[in-house]
Amino acid sequence: MGNADEDHVSEPAAAAPATNELHGGRLIARRLKAHGVTRLFTLSGGHLFSIYDGCRAEGIAIVDVRHEQSAAFAAEGWAKVTRSIGVCALTAGPGVTNAMSAIASASQNHSPVLVLGGRAPQVHWGRGSLQEIDHVPFVRPLVKLAATASEGPGEIPALVDEAIRVALTPRSGPVFLDFPIDHVFGQAPESLADSAVVQPGTGAGADRRSVARAAALLQDAERPVAMAGTGLYWGHGEKALQALAEQHRIPVLLNGLGRGCLPADHELCFSRARSDALGAADVALVIGAPLDFRLGFGASIAADAEIIAIDVAEPERDHPRHVAAELYGSLSQALEALRALAGSVPSQREAWVAGLRETEAERRAAQGPELSDPRAPLHPMRVYGELARMLARDAIVVGDGGDFVSFAGRVVDSYRPGCWLDPGPFGCLGSGPGYALAAKLARPASQVVLLLGDGAFGFSAMEFDTLARHGVAVVAVLGNNGIWGLEKHPMELLYGYSVAAELRPETRYDELVRVLGCHGELVREPAQLRPALERALACGGPALVNVLTDAGVAYPRRSSLV
Numbered sequence: 195m196g197n198a199d200e201d202h203v204s205e206p207a208a209a210a211p212a213t214n215e216l217h218g219g220r221l222i223a224r225r226l227k228a229h230g231v232t233r234l235f236t237l238s239g240g241h242l243f244s245i246y247d248g249c250r251a252e253g254i255a256i257v258d259v260r261h262e263q264s265a266a267f268a269a270e271g272w273a274k275v276t277r278s279i280g281v282c283a284l285t286a287g288p289g290v291t292n293a294m295s296a297i298a299s300a301s302q303n304h305s306p307v308l309v310l311g312g313r314a315p316q317v318h319w320g321r322g323s324l325q326e327i328d329h330v331p332f333v334r335p336l337v338k339l340a341a342t343a344s345e346g347p348g349e350i351p352a353l354v355d356e357a358i359r360v361a362l363t364p365r366s367g368p369v370f371l372d373f374p375i376d377h378v379f380g381q382a383p384e385s386l387a388d389s390a391v392v393q394p395g396t397g398a399g400a401d402r403r404s405v406a407r408a409a410a411l412l413q414d415a416e417r418p419v420a421m422a423g424t425g426l427y428w429g430h431g432e433k434a435l436q437a438l439a440e441q442h443r444i445p446v447l448l449n450g451l452g453r454g455c456l457p458a459d460h461e462l463c464f465s466r467a468r469s470d471a472l473g474a475a476d477v478a479l480v481i482g483a484p485l486d487f488r489l490g491f492g493a494s495i496a497a498d499a500e501i502i503a504i505d506v507a508e509p510e511r512d513h514p515r516h517v518a519a520e521l522y523g524s525l526s527q528a529l530e531a532l533r534a535l536a537g538s539v540p541s542q543r544e545a546w547v548a549g550l551r552e553t554e555a556e557r558r559a560a561q562g563p564e565l566s567d568p569r570a571p572l573h574p575m576r577v578y579g580e581l582a583r584m585l586a587r588d589a590i591v592v593g594d595g596g597d598f599v600s601f602a603g604r605v606v607d608s609y610r611p612g613c614w615l616d617p618g619p620f621g622c623l624g625s626g627p628g629y630a631l632a633a634k635l636a637r638p639a640s641q642v643v644l645l646l647g648d649g650a651f652g653f654s655a656m657e658f659d660t661l662a663r664h665g666v667a668v669v670a671v672l673g674n675n676g677i678w679g680l681e682k683h684p685m686e687l688l689y690g691y692s693v694a695a696e697l698r699p700e701t702r703y704d705e706l707v708r709v710l711g712c713h714g715e716l717v718r719e720p721a722q723l724r725p726a727l728e729r730a731l732a733c734g735g736p737a738l739v740n741v742l743t744d745a746g747v748a749y750p751r752r753s754s755l756v
């Protein structure tokens with residue numbers, strides 16, 4: 195596999211000029227480097243040239259994509275896989291507006307992303323320069339900090355430091371800075387800035403009284419459950435959760451970026467028995483997981499269960515139901531304190547765990563026939579039946595699509611933190627190729643498999659050119675049912691017909707990616723699938739396996755998406 199470093203940063207970093215005056219782009223790059231940034235995701239624009247020049251001089255690889263949305267999704271993918279800051283640079287005006295959906299995604303996922311924007315010149319501000327628009331007012335609602343370097347290049351280092359600090363401080367999230375072209379091309383002495391890097395997972399713990407209250411509830415629980423999500427991952431709480439669960443015999447359920455924080459085959463990790471576990475629990479530890487639609491706004495958890503909310507920071511919105519104890523701050527401290535305080539384990543817990551294990555095993559066995567379904571076009575579950583056997587434990591699976599990805603969410607197991615990347619609650623189609631690009635660059639030795647619906651594919655299809663140009667060996671598996679399945683089936687259920695839900699059947703997306711320089715395969719029959727996946731995984735470059743899937747298979751949804 196090629197390496198973006200080799201492609202784009204072939205020359206050693208130039209020494210700073212003797213005067214110690216640096217141009218604005220170089221000042222930005224020096225601060226990025228001080229914070230450990232190694233890659234900048236971008237799409238070219240003249241407003242950004244000095245930032246590129248600075249990155250080139252500082253040894254930061256420039257990875258250029260085909261749509262700004264993908265640059266921002268890649269920055270978010272980088273953040274998700276590395277748990278550090280992801281950075282993109284977007285040109286003034288349409289470059290920034292094109293990335294709004296990705297910034298919103300990062301916001302709802304609490305992904306620490308620094309978005310750098312170009313900006314029309316300050317000297318002509320308001321006079322109608324090319325691509326002139328004030329980004330800050332419309333970006334601000336989506337980010338933790340939005341600011342313009344309007345005073346001149348001298349303020350740049352401190353601004354970049356502040357933005358990165360804010361992005362990484364729990365609750366983490368995206369931040370935005372834009373740089374007037376006349377300032378970022380101008381020179382200033384490099385001011386001494388504070389290069390302290392925020393250590394994730396650190397910080398104050400919950401107060402003692404709350405911990406004691408939670409420990410008392412947990413101690414008496416006969417049927418406790420831990421429901422952990424994205425916040426667990428950002429808060430680096432996985433080890434403490436595992437220790438707590440093991441010592442106190444607590445079944446663990448994971449969603450969002452929490453998936454993989456306990457390996458799927460751990461004896462206390464449950465997925466298929468999730469509704470049973472939540473529905474019968476008497477105490478639920480809800481860790482870094484908002485009580486949003488994914489938990490039925492709290493109704494997925496038994497009505498009489500006591501809820502203990504644990505998170506890296508105060509919730510962003512009111513809990514939709516009563517919460518008996520709230521622990522906000524360092525996750526590992528809170529979970530460790532609970533482990534130490536919660537006393538002896540009631541004898542009923544073994545029966546609780548064993549019962550759920552039985553349910554889990556039954557449900558897994560019941561999936562067997564679908565996983566080996568012989569039909570052609572294929573049942574989506576058959577695709578995962580084959581794929582799951584070929585994935586290493588540290589494989590990163592990226593999902594971008596409707597029903598095809600919902601099926602994967604049901605059966606593809608994760609074993610390590612940061613190995614399951616879905617769009618998150620904002621649910622934006624088109625996030626996958628950007629995420630996958632960054633994931634493979636961050637973890638070149640791991641398999642990165644991108645699951646795509648045929649509809650989803652269209653949003654960012656040109657990023658297969660990006661993968662080919664940069665030699666990034668992402669393997670995509672496309673579920674080609676010729677429809678917007680997640681919309682067509684529900685609309686037919688509601689109205690007896692559907693509109694705006696058809697795509698062209700059997701479109702040769704495999705040929706499309708071949709034209710762009712990738713390996714492409716078509717799969718019509720189940721027997722073709724495994725060899726095609728093997729060739730794709732072994733080809734050493736980007737690949738897409740276009741699997742024709744049965745449009746008649748609808749994902750069995752129990753709940754509405756609204």
Ligand SMILES: Cc1ncc(C[n+]2csc(CCOP(=O)(O)OP(=O)(O)O)c2C)c(N)n1
Nearest residue numbers: 595596597598623647648649650678679680
């Ligand atoms: C940007 C964006 N546009 C529209 C939607 C609404 N939407 C959600 S799933 C879906 C259908 C996806 O179809 P496809 O990717 O082909 O997957 P399938 O359901 O057919 O497996 C649509 C249109 C969305 N979530 N995001």
Ligand SMILES: [Mg+2]
Nearest residue numbers: 648649677679
């Ligand atoms: Mg489809």
